[in-house]
Amino acid sequence: MTDVTLYHWEPNANSGKPMLALAEKGVDYNSHYLDLLNFDQHDPEYLKINPQGTIPAMTHGNLMLTESTAIMEYVNEAFDGPELMPSDPQARWRVRWWMKFFDQWFAPSVSMMGWNWFVGPSVRERDPEELAARIERIPMPERRVAWKKAIYGLFSEEELRVSQQRAEIGITLLEEELTKHKWLGTDEYTLADINGFNLGFALPMSQPDHCNDEKTPHTMEWLRKIYERPATKETWAKGRTELASRVTFLERQ
Amino acid sequence: MKLYHGEPNAASLTVMAALFEKGINAEFEAIDLCAGERHDLPITYGVEVLRSVEGEGPVLVNNGEAMADSVFIGCMLDESKGDATLLAGDAYRRWQIMVWCRHVIERVAPAASYIGNQAYLQDALKRMSDADFAALTAKIAAEDLRGRWEEVRQGDFTEERLAECRAKIVQMVDKIEAQLSGDWIFGDFSLADLETYSWLRGMLSLVPESFDGHDSVIAWMGRVQDRPSVAKALSLSVTGSPEKAWPVGPEINRWG
Numbered sequence: 001m002t003d004v005t006l007y008h009w010e011p012n013a014n015s016g017k018p019m020l021a022l023a024e025k026g027v028d029y030n031s032h033y034l035d036l037l038n039f040d041q042h043d044p045e046y047l048k049i050n051p052q053g054t055i056p057a058m059t060h061g062n063l064m065l066t067e068s069t070a071i072m073e074y075v076n077e078a079f080d081g082p083e084l085m086p087s088d089p090q091a092r093w094r095v096r097w098w099m100k101f102f103d104q105w106f107a108p109s110v111s112m113m114g115w116n117w118f119v120g121p122s123v124r125e126r127d128p129e130e131l132a133a134r135i136e137r138i139p140m141p142e143r144r145v146a147w148k149k150a151i152y153g154l155f156s157e158e159e160l161r162v163s164q165q166r167a168e169i170g171i172t173l174l175e176e177e178l179t180k181h182k183w184l185g186t187d188e189y190t191l192a193d194i195n196g197f198n199l200g201f202a203l204p205m206s207q208p209d210h211c212n213d214e215k216t217p218h219t220m221e222w223l224r225k226i227y228e229r230p231a232t233k234e235t236w237a238k239g240r241t242e243l244a245s246r247v248t249f250l251e252r253q
Numbered sequence: 254m255k256l257y258h259g260e261p262n263a264a265s266l267t268v269m270a271a272l273f274e275k276g277i278n279a280e281f282e283a284i285d286l287c288a289g290e291r292h293d294l295p296i297t298y299g300v301e302v303l304r305s306v307e308g309e310g311p312v313l314v315n316n317g318e319a320m321a322d323s324v325f326i327g328c329m330l331d332e333s334k335g336d337a338t339l340l341a342g343d344a345y346r347r348w349q350i351m352v353w354c355r356h357v358i359e360r361v362a363p364a365a366s367y368i369g370n371q372a373y374l375q376d377a378l379k380r381m382s383d384a385d386f387a388a389l390t391a392k393i394a395a396e397d398l399r400g401r402w403e404e405v406r407q408g409d410f411t412e413e414r415l416a417e418c419r420a421k422i423v424q425m426v427d428k429i430e431a432q433l434s435g436d437w438i439f440g441d442f443s444l445a446d447l448e449t450y451s452w453l454r455g456m457l458s459l460v461p462e463s464f465d466g467h468d469s470v471i472a473w474m475g476r477v478q479d480r481p482s483v484a485k486a487l488s489l490s491v492t493g494s495p496e497k498a499w500p501v502g503p504e505i506n507r508w509g
């Protein structure tokens with residue numbers, strides 16, 4: 001019996017962060033899969049849990065938590081199991097710095113391209129009236145705009161250009177950082193690695209010219225090392241789409 | 254430990270007051286963030302300063318490492334000395350504080366900066382010669398930060414954006430009012446009070462309507478301002494009106 005329930009989509013991006021953190025801690029949780037491509041996150045039932053209509057959300061007893069990165073810090077503190085933050089305060093700062101850089105700068109650009117490539121095309125063919133109705137019930141105005149752009153293919157060239165440029169810069173900065181310590185920002189495996197893996201595991205496939213064994217050997221090794229961890233294997237096995245199954249690309253030859 | 258800080262407003266105010274709250278000794282050096290002096294310091298620049306999502310915030314040098322991002326510096330200071338006071342409590346309260354601060358960083362800080370840049374910084378930048386401005390921006394490593402400097406100088410502000418930004422300030426004030434039940438946002442004083450105050454202080458005069466009818470929020474701001482740490486930080490103002498100092502801030506979310 002567990003009093004933890006996680007509402008999540010695929011092990012990827014924001015959903016995958018608490019999934020992997022819980023798995024690393026060895027915390028058993030009720031997994032409540034919401035199909036983002038079916039707009040499950042805007043169902044009235046789910047809005048009672050998270051009125052913003054975004055994924056992930058977690059309940060622990062009668063507590064309700066949102067915001068994937070903050071949930072990870074909570075998971076690390078609230079449960080026994082391996083420590084996922086460094087003990088040195090300055091190393092903790094570095095871990096948090098990288099998570100913010102991912103969450104606010106790097107990941108949104110990668111995500112925009114993902115929505116353009118996967119999310120939009122996956123739902124576009126449905127009945128136009130149904131789609132319009134689905135968009136109508138999205139609670140956050142910014143998200144309504146994002147969905148419209150994805151569904152109707154309205155991302156501007158300029159937007160996509162900036163996202164691509166940021167992805168390339170992000171890949172370079174990450175590679176440089178990974179030459180400095182054993183893990184990201186420090187010598188211990190932390191939440192920053194978990195966060196970064198969720199953003200980065202597919203980069204060798206989506207950005208093959210920029211993220212590969214020749215140009216970014218440290219990043220490739222880092223991704224493979226994380227992929228090999230039992231918690232990662234267990235978590236990615238919960239995926240139901242090609243988004244998650246791509247992870248096997250990281251299998252060592 | 255050495256802190257290079259701007260006027261005690263926004264991100265600089267958070268870190269200055271956090272140091273005083275914790276009683277941590279640091280050497281303070283005032284720099285003009287609005288003149289780009291953060292890009293000309295005698296320090297070893299790492300990615301954390303060059304690519305800080307916060308924009309032109311303060312820089313703390315500790316153990317030879319140049320650090321940026323005021324909320325996380327606040328966390329580090331709290332974890333470095335004595336019992337936790339800025340982020341005290343159990344995991345859930347700490348989650349509440351982190352999520353709250355995140356809202357301030359992601360939604361409020363970009364909006365406040367846009368409003369503050371429009372009101373004050375653009376005129377100062379417009380007075381600079383082309384050559385001086387080019388020399389300033391040439392030192393800025395991050396393309397997006399450089400782009401925001403250029404937009405401010407060009408006066409690239411739209412009424413629509415300004416209205417959206419003001420709406421975010423209004424929402425923040427409503428959110429504080431809804432959350433306040435005692436003196437502070439989450440029971441005892443925390444980093445959430447400090448960070449929120451630091452970004453809202455200048456909005457009192459720039460978006461006064463957002464405080465209309467919110468006496469409890471005004472009273473809360475008074476309590477924050479009266480804390481010895483905050484009063485001491487404010488007393489270090491060079492210009493005498495720190496609420497007018499709005500360096501280029503974080504970017505407004507480009508994706509959801």
Ligand SMILES: N[C@@H](CCC(=O)N[C@@H](CS)C(=O)NCC(=O)O)C(=O)O
Pocket residue numbers: 013014015036041053054055056066067068069143
């Ligand atoms: N800052 C939030 C963002 C959550 C979020 O936006 N999740 C995305 C999925 S990765 C989502 O729910 N998108 C679906 C929608 O907006 O309808 C977090 O880190 O948890």
